[in-house]
Amino acid sequence: MLIWRLQKRVLNFVHVPPPHCGVDIVDAIYKCLKECGLKNKVFTVSMDNASYNHSCLRFLREIFSRNRRLLCKGKLFHVRCCAHILNLLVQDGLGEIGHIIENVRESVKYINQYEARKQTFSKIVQQLQLGTKKLVIIDFPTRWNSTFQMLLCALKFKDVFPRFQGRKPNYDYLSTPEEWKNVEKVCEVLEVFNVVTNIIFDSDYPTSNFYLSEIYRVKEILNLKAMDESDFIRRMVGKMKGKFDKYWGECNLLMVVASVMDPRCKLRLAEMFFPKIYSEAETRNNIEQVRGDLYQLYMSM
Structure with missing residues (x-):
């Protein structure tokens, strides 16, 4: 029986003098990856949405694209930190x-x-x-x-x-x-956000196969409370829905791939949740896009 165990390693601590900019961070990351012999083994990178991180990922993608072909044309290269996005949603609502x-x-x-x-x-x-x-x-x-x-x-x-x-x-x-x-x-x-956060992040083993269903749980409570009789709850949830649509309004390929790799879910989970998250046209397009990307990912292995 094959058992996957999550491996965590801290490669280095690097001092990047302020003011921070994307180029400086890229130089530090690439130097570290090169010294560790990992520059051609990076699959995906997760960061929060700070402006210098956007430019950093853009430069880093360009560097890796020159040396090798990124999987799914780079769609899996930059993955936004789910914990950070959930925090942004709640902070906007609480504000x-x-x-x-x-x-x-x-x-x-x-x-x-x-x-x-x-x-x-x-x-x-x-x-x-x-x-x-x-x-x-x-x-x-x-x-x-x-x-x-x-x-x-x-x-x-x-x-x-x-x-x-x-x-x-x-x-x-x-x-x-x-x-x-x-x-x-x-x-x-x-309470819903707390449960989702605990399921996804308070774990010692990979849980990315749960991401899609848990993000749907967030979408479900936002849709429900957007019609609440209380005006202040509608205002709170309205801000949160705006942030949700900004970051997860488009299909998140990595979430879907992870759920498909779970033999209990496969593509059925996306086919069940997508119609509840997207419009009918968007659902069809997203499912076809995911299916095509999965074939491409399989052929590139």
């Missing part, structure tokens, strides 16, 4: 509802600032018999998953905050019942 999150964030900060406040809060929690005694999660605004965990934690104590204000009149960050309902709706959306 639309910052005022909702800010009250919760400031409440958590206020309560955790002094031990006396934490003890007062804990006593109320015990009186209400909520089980968990501490409100300890403070988020990092640049990490959406920490914001999600903070909101989830705060939701458990939504009945505690009004009683806490009664004992601490200087506490000015109390959310209204309507705002807590909005927090719940936000968490429903973020």
